[in-house]
Amino acid sequence: xxxxxxxxxxxxxxxxxxxxxxxxxxxxxxxxxxxxxxxxxxxxxxxxxxxxxxxxxxxxxxxxxxxxxxxxxxxxxxxxxxxxxxxxxxxxxxxxxxxxxxxxxxxxxxxxxxxxxxxxxxxxxxxxxxxxxxxxxxxxxxxxxxxxxxxxxxxxxxxxxxxxxxxxxxxxxxxxxxxxxxxxxxxxxxxxxxxxxxxxxxxxxxxxxxxxxxxxxxxxxxxxxxxxxxxxxxxxxxxxxxxxxxxxxxxxxxxxxxxxxxxxxxxxxxxxxxxxxxxxxxxxxxxxxxxxxxxxxxxxxxxxxxxxxxxxxxxxxxxxxxxxxxxxxxxxxxxxxxxxxxxxxxxxxxxxxxxxxxxxxxxxxxxxxxxxxxxxxxxxxxxxxxxxxxxxxxxxxxxxxxxxxxxxxxxxxxxxxxxxxxxxxxxxxxxxxxxxxxxxxxxxxxxxxxxxxxxxxxxxxxxxxxxxxxxxxxxxxxxxxxxxxxxxxxxxxxxxxxxxxxxxxxxxxxxxxxxxxxxxxxxxxxxxxxxxxxxxxxxx
Ligand code: LR7
Ligand code: MN
Numbered sequence: 001x002x003x004x005x006x007x008x009x010x011x012x013x014x015x016x017x018x019x020x021x022x023x024x025x026x027x028x029x030x031x032x033x034x035x036x037x038x039x040x041x042x043x044x045x046x047x048x049x050x051x052x053x054x055x056x057x058x059x060x061x062x063x064x065x066x067x068x069x070x071x072x073x074x075x076x077x078x079x080x081x082x083x084x085x086x087x088x089x090x091x092x093x094x095x096x097x098x099x100x101x102x103x104x105x106x107x108x109x110x111x112x113x114x115x116x117x118x119x120x121x122x123x124x125x126x127x128x129x130x131x132x133x134x135x136x137x138x139x140x141x142x143x144x145x146x147x148x149x150x151x152x153x154x155x156x157x158x159x160x161x162x163x164x165x166x167x168x169x170x171x172x173x174x175x176x177x178x179x180x181x182x183x184x185x186x187x188x189x190x191x192x193x194x195x196x197x198x199x200x201x202x203x204x205x206x207x208x209x210x211x212x213x214x215x216x217x218x219x220x221x222x223x224x225x226x227x228x229x230x231x232x233x234x235x236x237x238x239x240x241x242x243x244x245x246x247x248x249x250x251x252x253x254x255x256x257x258x259x260x261x262x263x264x265x266x267x268x269x270x271x272x273x274x275x276x277x278x279x280x281x282x283x284x285x286x287x288x289x290x291x292x293x294x295x296x297x298x299x300x301x302x303x304x305x306x307x308x309x310x311x312x313x314x315x316x317x318x319x320x321x322x323x324x325x326x327x328x329x330x331x332x333x334x335x336x337x338x339x340x341x342x343x344x345x346x347x348x349x350x351x352x353x354x355x356x357x358x359x360x361x362x363x364x365x366x367x368x369x370x371x372x373x374x375x376x377x378x379x380x381x382x383x384x385x386x387x388x389x390x391x392x393x394x395x396x397x398x399x400x401x402x403x404x405x406x407x408x409x410x411x412x413x414x415x416x417x418x419x420x421x422x423x424x425x426x427x428x429x430x431x432x433x434x435x436x437x438x439x440x441x442x443x444x445x446x447x448x449x450x451x452x453x454x455x456x457x458x459x460x461x462x463x464x465x466x467x468x469x470x471x472x473x474x475x476x477x478x479x480x481x482x483x484x485x486x487x488x489x490x491x492x493x494x495x496x497x498x499x500x501x502x503x504x505x506x507x508x509x510x511x512x513x514x515x516x517x518x519x520x521x522x523x524x525x526x527x528x529x530x531x532x533x534x535x536x537x538x539x540x
Contacts, residue, residue: 093209093333096233096244100273101211101329110217112144113287114196118186119150119204121342124157126205126335128165131172133207142213144196146172149189152180180345182305184354188298191290199293202332203284207235207242209331216287216330219275224289225322227313229281230330234508236527237337243527245508247272247328250280251385251490252311256355257473258282259490259506261387275325279318279385283310285332296320296372300357305344308354315362318384320374336508336527338477387489409456409487413496415540416444416451417461420500421513421533424521425451428482432464437482439469441513441521455538459493459505460485468492471507471525479524480504480511500535501528510534 115134119127127148134146148166150158166174175193177186191199198220200213208230216228233245251261258280267276296316303309317324344350361368363377381389417426424441428434432450445451453469454462461469463482470483470492486492493505502511510528513521528534 093207094233094242094244096209096231096242096331097211097329098272100271101215104215104273104329106214106218107221110142110214111197111221111289113138113142113198113200113213113217114144114194114290115146115200115202116187116190116194117146117148117202117204118183118190119148119153119158120180120183120186121153121155122158122204124155124161127158127162130202130204130206130208131165131169134202135169135171137208137210138213142217143171145194147190147193148172148174149186150174150176151183151186152177180305182303182344182350184299184303184305184309185301188301191293191298194290197290198287199290200287201285203334205235205335205337206285207333209233209333212330212332213287214330215327219325219327220287220289223323224292225317227281227286227288227292227317227322227324228275228330229278229286229324229326230332231326231328232282232285233331233333234527235333235335237335238527240335242333244331246503247276247326248505248508249276249278249326250282250314250324251388252280253473253490255473256308256311256359258310259473260508261490262493262505264387273329275327277384278314278324278326279380279388280311280314281324283313285334292322296322300354300361302357303350303354304348305350306340307351308358312354312358312362315358315377315380316372316374319362319369319377319380320372409458409460411454411456413455413538413540414452415538416446417453418444418537418539419513419523419533420535420537421515421531422517422521424513426453426523426536427451428463432482433466435467435482435484437467438479439463439482439523441517441523453538455494455496458487458489459495460487461492461494461502469494471504473506477525479514479522496536496538499530500537502534502536503528511536 115138117127117130131146131148134143146169148162150162163174166172173193175189177189181189187201190201198217200216202208212230216230219226219228229250231245231247233242235242247263248260249263249267251259253259261279263276268274299309300312303312314324418424419426419441422441423444425444426439427442427448427450429438429440431437450464452464454460454465456462462485463469467482468485469480471480472478473491483492490506491504494511495503495505497503503509504511504525507525509525511534512524512526512531513533514524515533526534
C-alpha cells in the first residue's frame with residue numbers, strides 16, 4: 001500500500017475501533033514519518049524533487065475525538081486531491097488539510113492581503129522560512145505586500161543580511177522600530193504602513209501550507225466583520241518537523257490565559273471544511289479587514305511586549321458585532337517553543353499588566369465600550385462560550401472549585417497507568433493525597449492501591465479516587481501535578497487515544513516519560529510523537 005493511500009484511509013481504519021483505548025498493544029497501523037524540513041530558508045515547490053511525501057503527521061491520532069473520527073471517515077470516501085493539494089504533497093510540506101477541503105472553490109476576485117510579521121531577535125532562518133513560504137504559496141494577485149516589523153532586535157543577522165534579502169524582494173518591506181515596543185504596538189505600526197485590503201498577521205516562525213490564504217480571504221470578503229484564523233499546525237522546536245494539529249478552538253481560563261478547547265459537535269456540522277466559531281484566538285495568526293481593524297480600535301496601545309492582546313481582541317470582536325472563525329482548510333505551521341527566548345525590559349510581568357487592562361475594560365460595564373455599542377461580557381459568555389458561562393454564572397461551579405452539586409462523572413476505565421517506554425507505572429512522588437505533588441514513574445505493583453488511576457467520562461485522570469492529573473495552563477512547560485479536581489475540563493482533561501498516547505487537551509501536548517530516563521522517573525509534557533516514551537496503558 002502506498003504512503004498516500006494509507007494516509008487517505010486512516011480515518012476508515014479508525015472508525016472500526018473505539019476511540020478510548022483500553023489496550024496496550026501498539027496500533028496496527030504504523031504511520032509513515034513526516035519528511036524532515038531543514039531549518040534553512042527554502043523556496044517550497046522545488047524542494048523534495050517531485051517526491052510524493054504525503055506524510056501523516058506524527059500526532060495525528062493522539063487526540064481524535066469521536067467527532068473527528070467521523071470527519072476523517074467522511075474524508076475517506078472522497079479519495080481525491082486538487083492540483084494545489086497535489087503540489088503540497090510534491091513540495092515536501094505535509095498535506096494536513098482534510099480532503100473535503102479539495103472541493104472548495106474561491107471567487108476569482110478575492111481582496112488583497114498585507115501580511116504583517118513582527119519580530120524580536122528571531123533566528124534569521126526561521127524568519128526567512130516564514131517569508132519564503134508566504135512568497136511561494138500565495139498567488140501573486142492576492143499578496144499585496146509583506147511588512148516585516150523589526151521590534152528593535154539586537155542580533156547581527158537581522159541587520160545587513162536581512163536588508164540584503166529585503167532589497168531583492170519587491171513585495172517585502174522592512175520597518176524598524178527605534179525602541180522595543182512589544183508585539184502589540186509592533187503590529188499596530190505594521191498595520192499603519194499597510195495598504196492591502198486585508199491585514200494578515202503571522203508570527204515570525206511559521207510556515208504557511210498550500211492554499212492557506214484563500215479560505216481566510218474568502219470569509220473576510222463575505223463579511224468584513226468576520227475575523228478568521230487558520231488551523232495552527234505544529235512545527236517542532238527541536239526537529240523543525242511539521243505535523244498536523246487536531247481541529248480545536250480557542251477558549252480561556254479564569255486566570256485569563258488562552259487555552260485550546262475541543263470543538264462542540266454542534267459547531268462541526270457534517271462537512272468538516274465548514275468554518276468553526278471560536279470564542280477566542282491564540283493571537284498570532286489571523287486575517288482581518290483593514291478598515292474593520294481600524295474601526296474596532298486596533299489594539300490597546302497600553303499593552304506591553306507580550307500577552308493578553310489575543311483575548312482582548314477576541315472579546316472585542318464578539319462583543320462589538322463581529323465574529324471570530326477558524327477556517328479548517330487554512331493551515332499554517334508555527335514553532336511552539338518551550339520557553340520564549342526573550343524577556344521584557346525591566347523584567348515586568350507584561351502578561352499580568354495586559355490582562356488587568358483587559359479585565360477592567362471588557363469584563364464589566366465600562367464607558368469605553370459605549371462608543372462601539374458593544375454587548376456585555378455576560379452576553380459573550382452565555383452566547384459564544386456557554387461552556388465557560390456555566391462555570392461563572394451559575395455559582396454552582398465557581399471557577400477553580402469542584403462542583404459538589406453535580407453528580408460525579410462516570411469512570412470509564414481503572415487501573416495502573418503503565419508507560420511503554422520504561423515499563424514503569426505513574427505514581428505520586430510523595431503522598432497521593434498531597435495537593436500540588438509531582439508524579440513520577442516507579443516499578444508497577446498490582447497490589448498497591450496508590451497506583452490506581454481512574455479515567456472518567458470528562459477525561460479526568462484521578463489517582464486513588466482523590467486528586468486529578470493537572471497541567472499548568474500558565475507555564476505549559478512545567479510537568480503535570482496532582483491537584484484538586486475542578487470539574488471544568490481544560491487543564492484536567494486527557495484523551496487516551498487508540499495509539500495509547502495521553503493527549504492533554506488544554507496545552508495540546510502529550511504526556512511523556514522524560515528522556516533519558518533517570519532514577520527519579522520524571523515525566524513531562526511534550527509535542528506528541530510516535531515514541532514509546534509517550535505510550536501509556538491503563539491496565540487493571
Ligand atoms: O517584544 C516582542 N516583540 C515582538 O515583535 C515580543 C515578541 N515579538 C514577536 C515575536 O518575535 C513573534 O514573532 O511577536 C511574535 C509573537 O511572539 P511569540 O512567538 O513569542 O508568541 P507565542 O507564539 O508564544 O504566543 C502567542 O500569544 C502571544 C500573546 O501576546 C501572541 O498573540 C502570539 O502571536 C501568539 N502566537 C500564536 O498565536 C501562534 C500559536 C501559538 C499558540 C497557542
Ligand atoms: Mn510564536
